[in-house]
Amino acid sequence: MANVSPVVSLPVLTTVFEFQSYDDAGYQQALNDDKSASLARAIMERNPGFPDESLPDSVVDGLKTGYARRFHESHKTLAGVTKYSVVNGQYIRTDQLAKDAKPLETIEMSLHVALGYTTHDYGRLHETRDANYKKIIGEYREKFSTYASQKLKRLAAEAKRIRAEDSGEKRTRASNLAFDDWWAKQWDGAEKRLGNAIKTGAAQTADKKRFADARAAFVKVWTSQ
DSSP: EEEEEEEOOOOOOOOOOSSSSSHHHHHHHHHHHHHHHHHHHHHHHHHHTTTTSSOOHHHHHHHHHHHHHHHHHHHHHHOOEEEEEETEEEEEGGGGGGTTTSSSEEEOOOOHHHHOOOOOHHTGGGGSOOOHHHHHHHHHHHHHHHHHHHHHHHHHHHHHHHHHHHHHHHOOOOOHHHHHHHHHHHHHHHHHHHHHHHHTTTOTTOOOOHHHHHHHHHHHHHOOO
């Protein structure tokens, strides 16, 4: 059975967005955010249960087809064709073959080829092709799968934000939550030091009841605002 040599590198997208000024950058950011919100709202209107309920499979399939189009545009290296040759049981990139190599087979691989397999056909690929051929296909598919999953999660997150905004849900400011968490940690830390002081006798004024009363009084005043 053929083994896979170090195969095609799957690059991280590093697109550089060109802008004329930070004024322009701000406008472009706001424009893209507004487009995302409008798109999410349109999808919600056609799928009233979303985001509490998952989108129908047919909708997800359609979205993934669109994601694949964009993925092809933004990942040019993956979208191109890479040739592999089978030599002595190994899949080796054809452009890396030794001059005297005598390949038994040469295949062309690309993102288009990898995504052309249905989930069912990909799962059974080992029945008709070498297992390592499936491994090469899998590297392409995994990269796109992660990309598509992230897009679906962002769509759901935007839908939840819109729903909360439309329903008038009040959100506790993150800064307040962070400050409350900080205070709780200070009290927890002080309580731990109190316990250690009582055990060692390091502080004659250490008293659990007084501490509990003080904490309760603080929380009462703090949460009454």
